[in-house]
Structure formats: structure tokens, C-alpha cells
Amino acid sequence: MLLGISFSVWGQGDIEYKRVYLSGKDASETVDWDFKVTDGANSGVWSKLPVPSNWELHGFGTYNYGHDHRNENRKLGKEHGMYRHKFQVPAQWKGKTINIVFDGSMTDTRVIINSRSAGEMHQGSFYRFKYDITKLLKYGQENILEVDVAKHSANKSVNRAERQADFWIFGGIFRPVFLEVLPNHHFTRTAIDAKHTGEFNALLTLNKPISKGLVKVTLFSPEGNRVGEILSKSFERRKNELMISGSFNTIKSWNPESPHLYTALFELLEKGKVVYQKRERFGFRSVELRENDGIYVNEQRVIFKGVNRHSFWPETGRALSEENHLEDIRLMKEMNMNAVRMSHYGPDERFLELCDSLGLFVLDELTGWQDAYDTVVGPKLVKELILKDENHPSVVIWDHGNEGGWDFANEKWFHRYNIQKRPIIYPWLKRNGVDTRHYPTYGYGINRLSNGNEPFMPTELLHGLYDGGHGAGLDDFWKNYSVHPMFSGGFLWVFSDEAVVRRDRDNTLDSDGNHAPDGIVGPYREKEGSFYTIKEIWSPVQISPRTITSNFDGRLALTNTYLYTNLDQCTFSWELRSTSGFNETMVLASGTAKGPDIAPGETKYLQLEIPKNIEQGNIFSFTATDNKGMEIYTWNWPIKQPDQIAYELLQQIESDLEKGQIEVVEEKNGLKININELGFVFNRENGHLDEVSFQEKPISFNGGPLPVGIETLVKDVKWWIDKEGSFVLETCYDTYPEKIRWELLPTGLLRLEVSPLNFSADAIDFIGISFNYPENKVKGIKWMGQGPYRVWKNRTKGAEIGVWEKEYNNTITGASFDNLVYPEFKGYHGNLFWAELRTEELPIRIITETPGLFLRLYIPADPEHIAGGVAPPFPNGDISFLYEIPPIGTKFKQADKLGPSSQKSSIAHHKGDRSDPIVLWFDFGGKLP
Template sequence: MKLKNLLFLTILFLFSTGIFSQPTEIVYLSGSDAANTVEWDFFCTDGKNSGEWTKIPVPSNWELQGFGTYNYGHDWRNEEIKLGKEHGLYKHEFETPASWKGKTINIVFDGSMTDTEVKINGKLAGEIHQGAFYRFKYDISKLLNYGKTNLLEVDVAKHSSNESVNRAERQADFWIFGGIFRPVFLEVLPETHMTRTAIDPKADGSFKAFVTLNESKADYTFDVELFDLGGNKVSGNVQAEISKGETENWISGKFENVKEWNVEWPQLYDMKISLKKGNDVLHQVTERIGFRTVELREHDGIYVNGEKVIFKGVCRHSFRPETGRALSDSDHFEDITLMKEMNMNAVRCSHYDPDKRFLDLCDSLGMLVLDEVTGWQDSYDTIIGPKLIKEEILKDENHASVVLWDHGNEGGWDFANEKTYQELDIQKRPVIYPWLLRNGVDTHHYPEFLYAVNRFTHGNAPFMPTEFMHGLYDGGHGAGLNDFWNEYETSPLLAGAFLWVFADEAVLRTDKEGTVYDSDGNHAPDGILGPHQEKEGSFYTIKDIWSPVQISPVTINKQWNGKLFLSNKYIYTNLNKCTYSWKAIKTGFGDTANKVLGQGQAKSPNAEPGETAAVQIDCSNALQNADLFEFTATDYNGNELYTWSWPVVQPEEKAAEILQELEFGNSEISVNESSDAVTVSVSGLEISLSKNDGTLLSVENSNGDVSFTGGPIPVGADSEITGTKWEKDGSGNFIFTVSRKDYPRKITWTLEKSGLLKLEASHLIGWMKDIDYIGISFNYPEEKCTGIKWMGGGPYRVWKNRLKGATLGVWEKEYNNTITGESFNNLVYPEFKGYHGNLYWATLETTESPITIISETPKLYMQLFTPDKPQHVAGGTYPAFPDADISFLYEIPGIGTKFQRAEIMGPNGQKGVYGERRGDENDAIKLWFDFRSN
């Protein structure tokens, strides 16, 4: 065969097989994300560093690059605050190959704040775009100089000339930035091409697609192929025809043996749609899709693939302190990973359309997405609104993760604009209104616990508050969630909830001296995480409550039968897909490390979603000398769902063991009296007690003073002293007794000849209510405390309504003065100060001598100093504390949210009530103190 003929046949084969196909070519003019930027020329018209041409990275928000004026969305209400209404002027040169001539070239902006005018080589690309968070594009084919350099000029106005845009976006409860904050790129398309490929893939493998063309000069065919993510073609293909002159068409078909997409098993495919003229492939578009079916069933719930979905979600702003709303791929990945670590399965994109790359990751990692058009509490008008909704749909319509549209937020809607969703979204996803009962879903925000009169648990519509448990500082989020969730799960209409909000939004102020992170008072420190994704205590509470594996309440002791009952809270997954492991642990004390006495795997139970099954653990031998039992559930991807722990021994058992180790020495105790004190000494330890009330006046060991004094003082109850006395018992130990009229009726100090000091405060008596806290307290200078090691719930502090997530174990942390939601320059977690639960023992590390305290009292709380009060407390976010440094308490308060007191947020947030009958054998507070210099 002649070479010429061979070459011709080869070229013909390549065209016919699609190897010479023409996909859309993407050419970035900016960087691809905030971590990969390109410098453009830049001029800021007002504010910091304005009035001269310089450089700026694109994408970025110009405030974070040192330009313009910082504003929070509420600033418009304050006449004393300057509103930055600067423009940012951009210039950038780029080359276009001569080979592009005859093709369609679109310039695409993924996000620009807010009114954006675009010129190419001095000529307008089209009308000014209004709206900050949306993808828009211009056909600039006729404006380009092919084979030459082209000049792009962009004028970005921070505030819009359209007042509805300003009300919806610029006067909102979030930071207001300016700039081209998402990528800018060119779409290079063949002369005849597809302009839209909207796909509706169903769970059974069927699909329909709506395809539009830019022009129609002949008869064409569409060829639809499906590939798994390994590039393997799924058998079968679908073809359709479109006649000359027609520019839109529907395609439908079905692929067999495809796997459905769901939030737990997010199976994706690439659907390739080829536009062909005869055997020539004119254009190819590949869309990554998931086959799934979304339904809203009236008076029932939201279903995906025939299964009712419970959204365990969070509201998320696109935000980082140093880059504002300009994010990197790794930022998106980190956010989703942290959500999934909390056992969340859903995210609400508040309060604007998200970056496409975020949705790509939600598709592939498995998250249910509420995709939102902006409108904080005011709406776009009926001219701009439909345009922006259209842009939202065209960008996001093929994402499997997007299952619901949010039409604005809290009044930020014009109902007339909803028809745009109905007209354009071929999947006909439900449209909801955050804070309304509308379109069949009740999304009321921030309900009180008893909010159920014809709504929510007592209503007749699926319910899911799209903002819930409003965080502020350390309040909200996990605090109260268990009460709400237990109540909500009693209703078949539960559709889920979305916590407000994912992370604190403290922005780095480049306009201030030093490193200043600003959350605009209490407007933006609402997160479960800090601004750099630091984990607050509620992170672990949510992880516990929303774990898809739940364990029925159980007491584990040395006689335990080894049986746990596991409830399956998944939507699609059998518990036999997960793995389960256990450990029996002997806890260390002092410098002794924990020791694992036994460990193993539990057989995975066969339990479908909604079922409960037992697992049997053969650990009886290991438990005989253990203090703790741990059980870990791990999902099918190897990620920990949660690790639970239970005490095997009671505090008095552990105390007896520790005391046996500590009771060394047997010296005689000397007693000296002064006018107001009794001083007792033994083996280099000297303790002075007040004759009047038995409180510690001073402690001194061979190293010097130990400043642990001023107690025991009853806190939470008034109690009059009726008498004091002291003596040595028959063994030579010193006994000091205080009698009181009310709680505690009797306090007894016992100094043993070993040098150990015991305190017993008799149990609660009588009847009490409205208890914030009750117990006994002491003083110790905070500045002398350097750290703590303890056995109890940890490592984070607890509140009465946020006990879950604090795991029983041996923990250690250094002193810090973190104010959650405020100490942004030095957020050290876990916070040092606050209430700690289920105390067994604790050793305070100090600049003097270590102080060891051992409890024999079950479920005793310890107050470890009082957290500093944030500057802008609101709602119930600063609970009561005893006026003391170190306290030992039967009861502690709950914490509320930004808007609500703890008492109205569920039973565990209510103040305590106590009642006693004569003859009750309630627990006294029994503590041992080791002040000796070891």
C-alpha cells in the first residue's frame, strides 16, 4: 500500500474513533485557586494603598492583599463607619494562537465582587455583570487579536449600582469583600458546539439530557457513552438526532448495571456526549455524574434513591482568615474532611453559590448539598434574581451532591423568582426557603426545645431547621444537641438539621498594625471550629451524637457479659461493612503510662439501617484488672466513627489503689494552736486550719509554700457554721470537724500520719431547685498553675448539656487562657479553664509543688478556674461559675446559644433540682490531697 493512502486511512480512522475529537479547551488567565495565583496589574480607587498601579494576585480578595476598606455587612447601619465603595481596576495581557480563529472563545469569571465590567482590547465584552458569587461569561471571539497579544481590562465595583444586589449581598451578616476571588479562564470551543449539557441521571441507570447548540447548520447526531472513573466503558451507548435549524434537543436512554450514587457510597461516572456530523466529531463534553433519584414526598420526607434521608449538616461559609472567600483546593478538601470526621453527611452553602471545586469534592467524597442563591434577609429584584438563579443552575445542575435548592435565606427571596428553578432545572429538585414552612418542608430557624405546636415534632410536614443551635464562643452546636436529637428522632417527619456555623470567621486585618484577627465583635465567632479550623469541644460532641453507629446505654464492670447493642443510623449501609475493635486498659497514675491488658476485634453484626444488633466481646479476663473499656467503630473507608469508653471501676476503687501506692511514712503529728488557727505538722508538711470555719489558711512542705487555700467553702448554698472541733484519733491521725446548719452538715478533715490529707463533705440534704452549681470550693493562684494531668472526662471541658464527646481517660494539658471565639492570635485547644467531668484524680502542675487530688465520689465535676468573659457575650453563652478557683461539684450549668438561654434548649440545659428523703444514702464529696514534696 502506498504511504499516501496509508496516511489517509490512518487519519480517517482517528477521526472516526474520536481520537481527533474536540473537547472544550480550558486556558487559565488567572491562577486556578487561591494557592496558585497569577499577578495582574491592579489599581484601587479608594482606601488603603489606593491611587497607584501595582500588582495583585488573582484570584484574591483585595482587602486581604492590603487594598481598600474592610467592612462587615452590618456596617451600613452605623453612620460612623466608612463604607468602602472602592473599585478595583485590573489589567492583564494574554496571547491567543492564530489557530483559534474561527472558534468560539468565551471568557469565564467564576466569581467577582460585585459589579464587573469587562473589556477586551478596549471594547466592552458585554453588559456589566451584577452579583458577586456566580459564574458568568462573555463570547469574546470577535474582540480578540489572534496570533497577537490581547489586553484584558476589568473594572470591579465593590458595591453594586443595583440596590437589590446590595441588600442581598452587601448588607448581610458576613464579611463584605471586593475583588476577582475565583478563577478567570478562557473556554475554547469549536465553531459548532454544545452550549449546555444538562443531565438527569436516575438511580435505575436511566437518564435524560437536555442539550443546546450555538448554531445548527446541518443534521447532527448525539452519541452518549458512559465510563467509570477508571476509564472503563460501560456497555451500551445512546444516540439521538437533531435536525438542521434546531438548537436544542432531549436525549434519553438507560445504562444497565450502573451503581447508584448516594452519600455513603458516592459512585461517579463520566458521561461523554459527542456532537457529530456524519462520522466527524465536532465537539465533545464530558460531565461527571452520579445516578440518583431525589424526591420530596409530601407529609413524609426527602428521599434519595427511595430511602428517607436525615440531613446531619452544617452551614458553611467559604472563608479563610488570610484569603477571605478566595480558597484553594486543599481548603475545600480540609473543610469536607472535617465535616465527615464529625459524622456529618450534609452541608448548606450559606449564603451564596459555592465554588465548583467544592461541589466536585462533595460529589466524590459523599456529601448532600443545599445549594443557595444569595439573599441574607433581603432579596434580589425580579430582573437580577432570575439571571443569577440561571447562572447558579447552569454551573451546578449536574452535580450529584446538589439535592436541594435554597432560594435565599430568612426573607432574602422574591417568590416570583422561584419559577426560574422550575423552568430551568431539568432534575426538578425541591426548592426550599430557609426559615419558612413552604413547598412542603419546614425549615424554621433556631427553635426552642418546646417549639412543637403544629410545627416540627407535632406538625404535618418534614422538618429540618436550616440554621440550628446558633454557636457563639463555646455555646450552641454540641450543647443541647443531644436533647434535641433524641426528641426529633421520635418523629417520622425528621428530615435533619444544619448547625450554624462551621467555622469562626475572623479575618486578618492587613490595615492594622501587627497581626490582628477580627470577628467584628460577636457577629462572626460562631463556629464549631476556629478560623484556622481549630477544633472546639463541640466538634467531638457532634461526632458522638451523629455517629451512624450508636450504642445502647450499658454499665460495664468486671461482671459484664460482654454484650453491646449497636443501632444502625446509616441510610444505605449495613453495619457489617464496618469494623469494631476493643481495648481493656489499666490506667496509669503519676509517671506510669496506661497499659493495654487486652484487645481484639468484634465480629461485625448484620444490621440494616434502622436495625439494632448485638455484638459479643470476649473480654472478661482482661476486665478483671482494668480501669477502662474502649470500643471503636471504624467505617468502610477505615475512618474512625467514634471511640466510646466506660469505667470498669468506681472512683472509690481507683482511689484505694492509688492511696496504697502513696501511703508511705508514719510519723507523729504535732499540733499547735494560736488565737485563730490550728497548725498541724508531719514529715515536713505543715497545714494551718481556721478555728472558726475549718478552711485552709496555709500549706507548706519542704519546698516552701503551697498556695492552695480558702476552702472548703460551700458554693451554691448558704450555710451557717454551728461549731468546730479538733482532736487526734486513737491511731494518732488529726481530725478537724466543722458542723453547719445546712449543706454540708458536716465537713471533716483527716490528716494521716503518712502526710495525706482527707476531706469529707457530707451529702446534699433537703430540697433545692434552680441550682446552677453546688459543692465546695478552694482558691489557688491561676498564675502559678502550669498544667494538669487527670483521669476523667476529657480532654475538653464540659457543660451540663454537653457531656457527650468527653471521653473517660487519662489526659494532660498545659495551662492556657484561650477564650473560645476570641483568642484568635493564640487559640490553644483544649481550653485549660472550665468545668471537667467525672473526676477520678488530678495532679495540678504548678510553679510551687505538684498538688494531687483523688476523688472517691462518682460523677464529680471539677471547676478548674473561671474562663475569662468574652467581650461581647450574648444569649446564654457565659454560664455561671462559683467565685472560686478550684471547685468540686455535684451540679454544673448548661450553656446556651447566641440567642437562647440554656434553660429553654432542652432538659439538660435546665437548672438542677434536688430532693432527699430521710434515709437516702447519697454520696458525700470525699477527696484526698497530697501536698507533700515528692
């Protein structure tokens, strides 16, 4: 028995590769080691620390963000972590080779076994390193492991590359530690190069030369069936390296849409006897950078739809669990991404295994945020990065640092170990045949994308901050860039907010101002609005723009933007939905359709068998599902226009209301109107609704309609009772609107009509009308329109027409980590049909007849650390009904740099135009069905 060891073995028998864990396998399965930190919180005392972990997340040492080295007011923690762990080694291991392996330790790491050094100190945080400790062990006895981990390196270039970076700086053994138990002769490297054609090559190195040795490779399918085998020639005398080659004719290639994996059993034979076995899981796939063309995988030109991902979880730092990896990959796949960039270091072994099996392209990166490793440490770390990750088919590109984090002299080491000849790129540079410029503008760039001749692939795109970036502007960028033959995709910055739990601050979440909150999802993977925008824009099934009306014949034009998958492998379904009053949608009819034969890049029609009475429904919903049964995207279209929905609702309402006699009392500053149990006060100076009451109880809706978006003055206010007994009040303005007309019906319903945009103007942020209602009295809202997330002018995709409902919240996107509730309540909402504002008083119900109207709910609070273009303007008032809303920018770019939908709007009018007025109906009596 091995005592004091997290005992988990890979491989069985004396000749197989064995892995025995001294730590836990990941952050969810740890082993406590003795621990002492030299400085900071809880320093100077031996206690226990789970391994793997970052010690700050367990109350030790000092928290630092990478920029802290610039701030004289912040203590820069340079503590050491001292580890001790006892373990037994079986006597039968004597005669074998025993390696101790560290998958990641931050950063300078000295390893002592039984008071003797295991080897030279390792420098560099994110890399696998190992020591042969065969001669240091006591077999059949207890052994003592001691590890000294320095949070900061003695090598200045390591600090510049890793410790002075734009991310959290942690300390500790944050990835597993294990023993490799190996026979006397074994492979030290099994590097596979397996092409999509079935061609198979493997470079094998031995720990020492072997007499009359050769290698057999047996290939197994995912189901475990034997596919075939290859037998090598003998090793040359006194040589410990061999290339074995062959081919397999019946394989299926690997790609992210169909990630077929195989297992190769490598057997080392000496004089015909197997002396060592090791299994490698891999995929057959080819990667090629074609000059002045693009990046090809399996002869298919690739468009990367990707995101940057840090290894991060709020409560465990960079020590992650299986579930953390799975959740991140699932969310990326749900957004219809096909790629992920490792920013800015190699990931956990398990993350790449899951990318292999679930299907994602990976850009694997040598650390160097904006400064490089030197030519002493750098070559060692290049080797460690490649040898750990080289057999993963998901890894298609090596990144040599980031934004200046490279020393060009170290590139040769990539070429030395890179047997698959993967492209080697420099994120932000135009170099090695690829232009990876970070944060390009919409109109980028002279002699680059617009008329350049090298593949263009921004490895950081649309730097998000709070609710800006990511989805905002992405549709314009993608459409514009995609028409260029050199466009090869891009990687959004970044996947998740990186707010860390501060054990030194009562477990609050800290994002170091606006440095860490950049994500499409929150720190606990809460989905922001851009999540669904990206999901629609990057859907591999695209639908040609169209409207759905009662004349819809069931034909939809589908474009296949997959790289490898025919749409005949997908399924499609539809639903015809109806609404009744202010209720949820109901399914009237539904159906399915098999995917048509549409190859990647083609557009063809899909014919749906839909009912003839489609006009009975209000919403037509269409869902695309992939060959694994996962939803690709669901599109919703309104069948009826707002005036048609309004007509149906008003018919229902009026059938339940009794007519009464309107009473008007003229007061000095107002007109007091009573009808049935309702009371209204209108301002005689400006025509605003000043007071509302029901059954003599006040309803605090008032202060409008206030014209917003343009300067205007009241010219005249007049009122009368018309021949139907309705109260009418008209206000005339000198610019917009020409006229506002209130009409209070004898039933108690209140109609508002604001004359259309019968003028011309430029540089419009928003335009329409506003009202007031106290925010502290709002409980929630139910509405028909786009939802459930808010929209911006340049981020309307991903918000679909439906009946939605949400409770009031005060979420500050990417900032209020103590109470992140999504979707956010406040903000702009698109394509309004009707709304029910739920309050502490009575429900306020509003119906519009105007197509394309935006509903604005209050003003979202600005985060403390605003930057760039992420704080768009809002109109005065609390609740607005608008023809136009503003766009939102990114951390680095104002909105006007993000494309056509991010520009301020103009109004153009010609005499005779029939423009849409804003028409609203208000019910304050709680009588809607």
C-alpha cells in the same frame, strides 16, 4: 505559546472542550495582574494583585462587615478595582468560539477586550458568567483584558441581598478567570438527570443549529472502563435543543456513604463525524420530596446531619484553595456529618466536585441574606447558579435565599432550569412542602413539628457563639425531634469562626465583635469541644446506654443510623487499659470484631471476645471504623468506680510513706499542724485550710472547703486527735453541708469528707465545694476523668474517660484569635477520678472516691461581646469539686430553652437515702508514684 497566561488546558485535540486559565486555579496558585483600587488603602497607584483574590486581604481598599451600612461611624468602602492583563492568542484559534469566563467577581463587573466591551455589566458576586469574545480577539497577537470591578452594585437589590448581609463584604475577582476554546459547533449546556435506577436523561443545547446532527453518550466507570452508550435521534431542523434518554443496567448509585461517580462522554456528530466532545462527571441518584412525608434520595428517606458553611479563610477571604476545601469536608465527615448548606451563596466549583467524590449532601443557595434580588437581576442569577452546579450529584436541594432573601416571583426560574426537579426551599419558611424554621426551641412548635404534617428541617440550628450552641443541647434536640415522623434533620450554625486578617491593623484577626465568631472550629480550623460532641451524637453507630464492670460479658447493643450502609461493612476494635499511679493508660489486651449484619434502622447485639480478667483493667475502649478505614467514634467506659481506683492508689502511696507524730499548735485564729515535712494551718472559725507547706516551702492551696451553690452558715468547729493518731477537724453548717470533716493521717495524707446532699432544693446551678490556688502559678494538669475538653451540663458527650494532660492556657473560645489553644484549660471537667495540678511550687495531687464528680478549674474569661446564654455562672474560688454544673446557651437562646439537660437541677432527699459524700484525698508531698 500563550504568553502571560496561567496555561492549563482541559481536554485535548481540536474537537474537545478546552479551558485555558488567565488567572490561577485557586488562592494557592495565583497569577499577578496589574491592579489599581480607586479608594481606601493603597489607592490610586497601579501595582500587582494576585488573581483570584480579595483585594482587602492584600492591603487594598476598605474592610467592611455587612452590618457596617447601619453604622454612621464606619466608612462604607465603595471602591472600584481596576484590573489589566495581557495575553497572547494562538493564530490557530481563529475560527473557533472563545468565551471568557469569570467564576466569581465582587460585584458589578465590566469586561473590556482590546478596548471594546465584552458585553453588558454583570451584577452579582457569587456566580459564573461568561462572554463570547471571539470577534474581539487578535489572533497570533497580544491581547489586553481590562476589568472594572465595583465593590458595591449599582443595583440596590444586589446590595441588599449581598452587601448588607451578616458576613464579611469583600471586593475583587475571587474565583478563577479562564477562556473556553470551543469548535464551531458545541454544546452550551449539558444538563444530566441520572436516576439511581440507571435511567439516564440529558438536556443538550447547541450554540447554533446543526445539519443532520446527533449525539452519542458513552458512559465510563470510575476505573475508566466503558459501561455502555446511548445514541440520540437527530436534532430537529433549526432546533438547537435535544433531550437524549436511555438506561444503564449495571451502575452503582451515588449516595454520601458510597459516592460512586461516572464519566459521560458527550459527542456531537455531524453527518456521522464527531465535531465536539465534552466529558461530565456525575452520579446516578434520585431526589424526591414526598408530600407529608420527607425528602428521599434513592428511595431512602433522608435525615440530614449538616452544618452551614461560608467560603472563608482568614488570610484569603473568599478566595480558597484545594486544601481549604479538602480540610473543611474532611472535618465535616470526621464529625459524622452527611450534609452541608452553602451559606449564603453558591460555592466554588471545586468544593462541589469534592463533595461529589468524598460524599456530602449539599444545599446550594441563591444569595439573599435577608433581602432579595429584584426580578431583573434575580432570574439571571438563578440561571447562572443552576447551570454551573446542576450536574453535581451532591446538590440535592436548591435554597431560594435566606431568612427573607427571596422574591417569590423569581421561583419560576428555578423550575425552568431545574431538570432534576430538586426540591426548592426557603430557609426559615414553611413553604413548598418543607418547614425549615431557624433556631427552634426544644419544645417547638404548635402545628409545626409537634403535630405538623410537613417535613421539618431547620436550615439553621443552635446558633453557636464562643463555647455555646452547636454541641450544647444537641443531644436533647436530636432525641426529641427524632421521635417525630416529620423530622428530616437540621443544619448547625456555623462551621467555622470567620475572623479575617486585617492588613490595616498589623495583621491582627478581626471577627467584628460577636458577628463572625460562630464556629465549631476556629478560623484556622482549631477544634472546639462541640466538635467531639457532634461526632458522638451523629455517629452512625450508636451504643445503647450501659455501664462496663468486671461482669461485662462483651455484648454491646448497636443501632445503625446510617442511611444506606449495613454495619457488616464496618469493623470494630476494643482495648482493655490499665493505669498505674498518675501515669498514662497501658493496653492490657485488645481485639477486633467484624461488623454484624445490622441494616439501617436496626438494633442488634455485637459479641466481643474479651478476657475473663477484665477487672485487671481500669478503662474499656471500643472503636467503630467505617468501610473506608476512618474512625467513626471511640467510646471509653470506666471499669472501676472512683472509690476502687482511690483504694488502689492509696495502697501504693501508703506503702511509700512513713508514719510520723502529728504536732498541733493552737494559735489565736488557727491550728498549726506539723507532720513529717508537711505543715498545715486550719482556720478555727470556719474549718478552712488556710496554709500548706512542704519542707518549709509554701504551697498556695487554701481557702476551702468553701460550700458553693447554696447559702449556708458555720454553726460549730471542733478538733481532736483520734486513737490512730490522726488529726480530725469537723465543721458543722446550718444547711449544706451538714458536716465537713478533715482527717490528717500520720503519713501526711489529708482526707476530706463533705456530707452528702441530705436536703431538698430547686433551681440549682452548681453545688459542692471550692478552694483557692493562684492561677499565675499553675503550669498544667494531668487527670483521669472525662476529657480532654471541658464540659457543660448539656454538653457532656464527646468527652471520654481517660488519662488526659494539658498545659495552662487562657483561651477565650472563639475570641482570643491571637492565641487559640485547644482544649481550653479553664472550665468544668466531668467524672473526676484523680488529678495532678502541676504548679511552680509542687504538684498538688487529689484523689476522689465520689462517683460523677465535676472538677472546675478557674473561671474562663468572658469575651468582650457576650450575647444570649453563653456566659454561664461559676462558683466562687478557683478550684471546685461539684455534684452539679450549669448548662450553656446559644447566641439567641438562654439555656432553659434547649431541653431537659439544660434545666437547672433540683435536690431531693428522703430519710434513709445513702447518698454519696464528697470524699477527697490530698497529697502535697510529691510522693505519688
